[in-house]
């Protein structure tokens with residue numbers, strides 16, 4: 382018992398010290414401590430300035446990796462390991478390029494990262510397939526020996542874009558079908574009624590004056606309905622677009638828009654504008670429709686302009702208004718994805734390899750769309766193919 386007393390006192394002292402240390406760590410008074418380990422002293426940092434960032438990187442959903450100058454992984458977070466279906470330990474020392482389908486493209490991206498931050502879309506390999514991913518790279522050290530890579534799984538984004546694109550195709554087809562149906566069946570029936578009315582009118586002397594007047598009224602109502610049906614059918618799918626091309630179809634649409642909305646609109650199309658592939662023509666036409674509908678519904682502008690410029694192998698469409706601009710609280714969302722209208726437009730443009738940009742402030746809004754264009758020869762071939770498809 383007496384022999385144990387000094388040992389007990391020492392243990393109690395150590396326990397007290399440990400308790401002091403723990404409470405100092407808890408209160409933030411200690412940010413590192415040294416531990417004697419078999420291979421020597423080791424410093425454990427508790428809360429350096431980097432700690433919030435490490436926690437962020439460790440827990441974020443995006444994959445993150447740090448590469449050495451050979452492109453080998455020296456750090457990767459749990460999300461990246463989960464994304465490629467491997468353990469974090471097994472990825473250390475592995476060149477990141479072996480996880481990418483196009484190794485050459487990835488190598489190029491890493492080289493560019495030495496000069497500036499850069500990003501690219503590539504397929505990330507998994508054990509049983511691959512996923513589309515965005516790789517954002519930047520150099521993390523001044524001697525360019527470490528590169529940070531953020532990897533975003535684009536599967537859901539691509540699926541959404543595909544659904545939007547598919548919806549648009551279905552909608553385009555359905556509009557075209559409805560336009561024809563209205564024109565061919567309802568339009569023909571109305572034409573027959575108009576002819577019958579004309580025959581009755583020719584013999585109106587056999588009718589009482591009141592009834593003869595009703596026949597006249599019916600005649601003008603049928604004319605009105607015929608015009609309405611034609612306008613609806615043409616708005617659903619302008620026949621001028623297929624037959625005469627964009628410039629005429631746009632002028633026709635904009636004339637109607639001015640009449641309906643009482644907004645002044647100008648249209649500028651260069652002379653000798655060649656036919657374009659049907660997908661491109663319909664994309665531009667629908668974009669103008671959507672932009673002008675937005676000008677009418679949201680901008681409060683009394684005028685707007687539509688400009689089409691063809692510059693080499695690129696087509697540029699610009700729709701500008703001088704209205705109130707997109708509300709500030711909506712701007713971020715509109716810029717990244719947009720409402721149904723702008724989003725659909727953006728997806729359609731993206732599918733054709735183009736870009737859509739929106740500039741908006743209290744002085745007005747400008748939507749600029751750029752589309753690559755194919756030579757006219759393949760445009761007419763495409764059109765023939767599409768007409769066959771529809772027929």
Ligand SMILES: Nc1ncnc2c1ncn2[C@@H]1O[C@H](COP(=O)(O)OP(=O)(O)O)[C@@H](O)[C@H]1O
Pocket residue numbers: 675676678679680702704705706707708711715719720721722723724746
């Ligand atoms: N020309 C414009 N002027 C002012 N606001 C606009 C304009 N175009 C779009 N917006 C704003 O951006 C939003 C998104 O537009 P859009 O994607 O076409 O969807 P929707 O027209 O169905 O609301 C609109 O609700 C509107 O607030």
Ligand SMILES: [Mg+2]
Pocket residue numbers: 671674675720722723
């Ligand atoms: Mg809209």
